[in-house]
Amino acid sequence: MLDTDFFRRWMTATASAVDREADRLTGLDSAIGDADHGSNMRRGFGAVTDVLEKESPGTPGAVLVLAGRQLISTVGGASGPLYGTLLRRTGKALGDAAEVSLDELAEAFGAGVAAVAQLGGAKAGDKTMLDALLPAVEALGESVGAAGDAALAGALATVPLRARKGRASYLGERSIGHEDPGAASAALLVAALAEAAGTGDGGRA
Amino acid sequence: MSGQAQVGIVLVSHSGPVAEAVAELARGLAAGGATAPVAAAGGTSAGGLGTSTDLIAAAAGEVDRGAGVALLVDLGSAVLTVKAMLAEDGELPGGARLVDAPFVEGAVAALVTASAGGDLDAVEAAATDAYGYRKV
Numbered sequence: 001m002l003d004t005d006f007f008r009r010w011m012t013a014t015a016s017a018v019d020r021e022a023d024r025l026t027g028l029d030s031a032i033g034d035a036d037h038g039s040n041m042r043r044g045f046g047a048v049t050d051v052l053e054k055e056s057p058g059t060p061g062a063v064l065v066l067a068g069r070q071l072i073s074t075v076g077g078a079s080g081p082l083y084g085t086l087l088r089r090t091g092k093a094l095g096d097a098a099e100v101s102l103d104e105l106a107e108a109f110g111a112g113v114a115a116v117a118q119l120g121g122a123k124a125g126d127k128t129m130l131d132a133l134l135p136a137v138e139a140l141g142e143s144v145g146a147a148g149d150a151a152l153a154g155a156l157a158t159v160p161l162r163a164r165k166g167r168a169s170y171l172g173e174r175s176i177g178h179e180d181p182g183a184a185s186a187a188l189l190v191a192a193l194a195e196a197a198g199t200g201d202g203g204r205a
Numbered sequence: 206m207s208g209q210a211q212v213g214i215v216l217v218s219h220s221g222p223v224a225e226a227v228a229e230l231a232r233g234l235a236a237g238g239a240t241a242p243v244a245a246a247g248g249t250s251a252g253g254l255g256t257s258t259d260l261i262a263a264a265a266g267e268v269d270r271g272a273g274v275a276l277l278v279d280l281g282s283a284v285l286t287v288k289a290m291l292a293e294d295g296e297l298p299g300g301a302r303l304v305d306a307p308f309v310e311g312a313v314a315a316l317v318t319a320s321a322g323g324d325l326d327a328v329e330a331a332a333t334d335a336y337g338y339r340k341v
Contacts, residue, residue: 069293072258072286072289072290073257073258073259075255075282076249076253076255076256076257076282077255077256077281077282078281078282078285080256080282080285080286080289081282081285081286081288081289082285084289085289085292088293115292119285119288119289119292120285166281167281
């Protein structure tokens, strides 16, 4: 079972990964966007880490709702409401349970990803974060490691795609040949699940 | 319809100066005298390009007279942030609504209608109708 501390570790591990990879995310975003994705994500998840320390939410759902709200209010770019909605809806779907099973997390995360799709109006293959998140939802019932692998593969598979949503879509054909920054950061978020579980490269249980 | 509370207008742009200037333009074109309440919520709290939930919530609170608040947005995070705020109870006043409209033309149409005492549906319809003003 996954307890509140697991979800805190998930957010902390995501913050570390985003911090570590911020330059790469910004580099991807300078190719097809406005070169702020790394700094936006770093600011957002840094604020998430701070608020989780300060407020110590008591359930898995409360951790994610608080993290989501913090992202929406601190990021300032489109990734704020998108990631904020993802975490907030996932957290709400988890309800007040003190511990949740992997299946329950997979179902809740699926609801969160569906809310992201509704908010942004994107679908699979549009070269967005959904291209990492949708395969992750499919694999999450199996294991957190499988979800991380699926998200990473999904992110890499955005390279040949043409962007159909967001600022990159203005580039048309020129968006082809670059990994989508949102899919890349989404892969970091999902890979951090394995780290929180102690099964990833970071190995912190 | 005079004497009743007016619909408030919030203009959400990526850029603080754009939001302020469109608000000023709308005020100038909307009426000879006093207009319905309109507030700009542009850029981040730090003054950069982006969107701020704090600025949006403050602007919506400022123009809320109890008759509803119409939010007009430009693009990207401005659209998504307002939608995310509306999806949550308590982040915007009751009766706040995202209006699908061209930013500049819609702002003028919305403020003219709100200043004339139109209700939220009428303000939304006028703003959305601004999509139909073809220029060529």
